[in-house]
Amino acid sequence: MKGGVEVEAKIMLDSCTELGRVRERLRGLGAALEGEVFEEDIYYQHPCRDFAETDEALRLRRAGGTVELTYKGPKRLVGGSKAREEVTVRVDPGEAERLDRLLDRLGFRRAARVAKRREYYRLGSVSVSLDEVEGLGCFVEIEYRGGGGVEEASRSIEEAAERLGLRGKPRVYKSYLELLLERSRSTMRG
Amino acid sequence: MKGGVEVEAKIMLDSCTELGRVRERLRGLGAALEGEVFEEDIYYQHPCRDFAETDEALRLRRAGGTVELTYKGPKRLVGGSKAREEVTVRVDPGEAERLDRLLDRLGFRRAARVAKRREYYRLGSVSVSLDEVEGLGCFVEIEYRGGGGVEEASRSIEEAAERLGLRGKPRVYKSYLELLLERSRSTMRG
Numbered sequence: 001m002k003g004g005v006e007v008e009a010k011i012m013l014d015s016c017t018e019l020g021r022v023r024e025r026l027r028g029l030g031a032a033l034e035g036e037v038f039e040e041d042i043y044y045q046h047p048c049r050d051f052a053e054t055d056e057a058l059r060l061r062r063a064g065g066t067v068e069l070t071y072k073g074p075k076r077l078v079g080g081s082k083a084r085e086e087v088t089v090r091v092d093p094g095e096a097e098r099l100d101r102l103l104d105r106l107g108f109r110r111a112a113r114v115a116k117r118r119e120y121y122r123l124g125s126v127s128v129s130l131d132e133v134e135g136l137g138c139f140v141e142i143e144y145r146g147g148g149g150v151e152e153a154s155r156s157i158e159e160a161a162e163r164l165g166l167r168g169k170p171r172v173y174k175s176y177l178e179l180l181l182e183r184s185r186s187t188m189r190g
Numbered sequence: 191m192k193g194g195v196e197v198e199a200k201i202m203l204d205s206c207t208e209l210g211r212v213r214e215r216l217r218g219l220g221a222a223l224e225g226e227v228f229e230e231d232i233y234y235q236h237p238c239r240d241f242a243e244t245d246e247a248l249r250l251r252r253a254g255g256t257v258e259l260t261y262k263g264p265k266r267l268v269g270g271s272k273a274r275e276e277v278t279v280r281v282d283p284g285e286a287e288r289l290d291r292l293l294d295r296l297g298f299r300r301a302a303r304v305a306k307r308r309e310y311y312r313l314g315s316v317s318v319s320l321d322e323v324e325g326l327g328c329f330v331e332i333e334y335r336g337g338g339g340v341e342e343a344s345r346s347i348e349e350a351a352e353r354l355g356l357r358g359k360p361r362v363y364k365s366y367l368e369l370l371l372e373r374s375r376s377t378m379r380g
Contacts, residue, residue: 046296048238058296071295087292095279102277105261106236106248 007153008143009161010172016138019130023119025164026128031121039063041114042100043177047107057177058108060100067096112184114176126160133176136183140166197343198333199351200362206328209320213309215354221313229253231304232290233367237297247367248298250290257286302374304366316350323366326373330356 013019042060051057055074061067073085091099100110120129125146131139142160144153161167172179203209232250241247245264251257263275281289290300303324310319315336321329332350334343351357362369 046237049297056295069292071292073295085295087288087295089285089289089292090282091285092280092282095281098277099279102259102261102279105246105263105275105277107239 006143007150007157008141009157011140011142011161011166011169012172013138013140013169016132019132019138019140022128022130022140022164022166026121026123029123029163031123031128034120034122034127036117036119037064038117039115041177042110043112043114044103044108045111047109051111058103060096060103062093062096065093067091067093067099069099112177112180114180116176123160123163125156128160128164131176136176136179139172140164197340197347198331199347201330201332201351201356201359202362203328203330203359206322209322209328209330212318212320212330212354212356216311216313216318219313219353221311221318224310224312224317226307226309227254228307229305231367232300233302233304234293234298235301237299241301248293250286250293252283252286255283257281257283257289259289302367302370304370306366313350313353315346318350318354321366326366326369329362329366330354 013022040062044058044060045051046056046058049056057070057072059070059072061070068088068090070086070088075084115134117132118129120127122128122145125144125148127143127145129141129143131141133139142157144156146152146156148156158167161169174182203212230252234248234250235241236246236248239246247260247262249260249262251260258278258280260276260278265274294300305324307322308319310317312318312335315334315338317333317335319331319333321331323329332347332354334346336342336346338346348357351359364372
């Protein structure tokens with residue numbers, strides 16, 4: 001969606017059994033299953049920078065037979081929009097273990113692992129993904145894919161949430177990584 | 191040559207025109223050209239470790255359509271033999287530029303570049319490579335490939351040097367990287 005608006009909502013479900021109900025509704029509405037993927041992300045700490053402070057990230061992603069190493073730069077405001085440099089290198093899947101070892105030797109320690117099973121559907125002008133996140137629970141993400149502006153996007157998302165029986169469910173504004181790190185911090189405190 | 195001895199000699203030529211004479215001799219002796227490759231190695235500095243001090247290295251090698259990122263650990267003595275951990279990750283050639291950029295973003299600066307054109311021949315129990323190294327000059331490397339011990343290896347290498355008209359030429363015991371770093375240091379000293 002280059003040049004368009006990027007509007008999405010992340011909805012937390014009370015339990016993963018609810019995912020089945022949302023799936024039924026999607027099918028009832030004639031939504032097409034576009035894909036299903038198991039994604040495993042490993043986030044690394046830098047040997048001498050605090051990525052939490054510099055707002056950077058280094059991520060190794062394994063998903064459906066592809067492996068990618070991605071550097072994410074700090075979020076910046078560019079002419080009123082949020083921008084973030086991303087540099088991604090695709091790696092042969094057979095090389096993932098060796099890349100993890102090479103990073104370890106350079107002093108990059110594993111900081112967190114985010115693993116999720118994701119099914120995604122197309123429903124009119126939105127894409128709906130059903131996420132089962134290890135250690136966190138289940139979520140529904142609704143992302144606008146049409147060509148309209150922010151208001152049109154927002155309206156389409158709310159309408160989809162309504163049709164899927166998700167109105168009034170709690171919205172989440174943090175990434176799965178942030179939620180997992182928060183949880184592990186509170187567990188350590190607890 | 192797993193489990194065998196690794197014996198080699200590196201001979202410095204006075205000028206690269208000598209390379210032509212060695213090539214003629216090899217052909218006259220019926221040596222087979224086994225390959226020809228342009229190898230470009232980029233060595234990186236670590237963002238917070240002095241690799242010269244820790245005896246480690248990180249190298250991106252482009253050679254004949256393949257790209258590899260290699261970590262080399264410190265050299266250690268293991269039961270009388272020199273050993274060094276190497277972790278190599280093969281990368282799609284189209285990803286080399288992005289990998290260099292990703293390393294830069296993580297704070298790995300380019301420390302040195304070693305580029306060489308290498309032709310290698312098989313001559314009996316030794317392999318002979320003719321190296322033209324950018325910024326350094328031309329070299330002949332003779333490596334033993336037979337199954338014998340150190341004495342047999344050494345004898346084969348000296349015999350090959352003799353047949354190639356290289357007896358008495360200066361031997362070099364440093365890597366091309368070390369020679370290039372020495373040269374740039376002495377240039378800086380003026």
